[in-house]
Amino acid sequence: EADIYQTPRYLVIGTGKKITLECSQTMGHDKMYWYQQDPGMELHLIHYSYGVNSTEKGDLSSESTVSRIRTEHFPLTLESARPSHTSQYLCASSAIRGSYTEAFFGQGTRLTVV
């Protein structure tokens, strides 16, 4: 079934560890996004990609990095996790439908750094 998947759903990790949040979509979408969202709060765009080998930083400065080697895969990496990175991370993808674009979101990864 065409969908967008994020793993893990929940992650508790110690300070200083390197982590990678996975995001995969099977919809063939070119555009993908990463958002950071604190509970009940605004979604902040931290990274986006137009397609393979294209990545851009979003509006919120983030110490994370992303890569887009394959169309369907857009992982986010933190080289050294800190408690300030504790948040929910949402991945999304979009394509063109007619004259507008609709974004589809994953379930999210809730990250806790202790």
Added chain:
Amino acid sequence: AQRVTQPEKLLSVFKGAPVELKCNYSYSGSPELFWYVQYSRQRLQLLLRHISRESIKGFTADLNKGETSFHLKKPFAQEEDSAMYYCALRGWGKLQFGAGTQVVVTP
């Protein structure tokens, strides 16, 4: 720079009452505007988009370019409308969201 503003963090209404969620934007070109909704324990999902001028679940939203607004309205709120609502603007390749408005519909 593009910006989306939702001035209300929380709207509490009674069932059957009208509800209006405000959204204002700033963007130098022709924006694509959307309303997304997140029900409890569900994914963020598209509710409606300005270009289709449709009514979804009784909600409508009109783009007012003069006032740079895209307010979401429903004449009679239902309990199942309780959720977090986000206004979003797509421009220059980015999909940017407002801060969100929590809607609580009480019986």
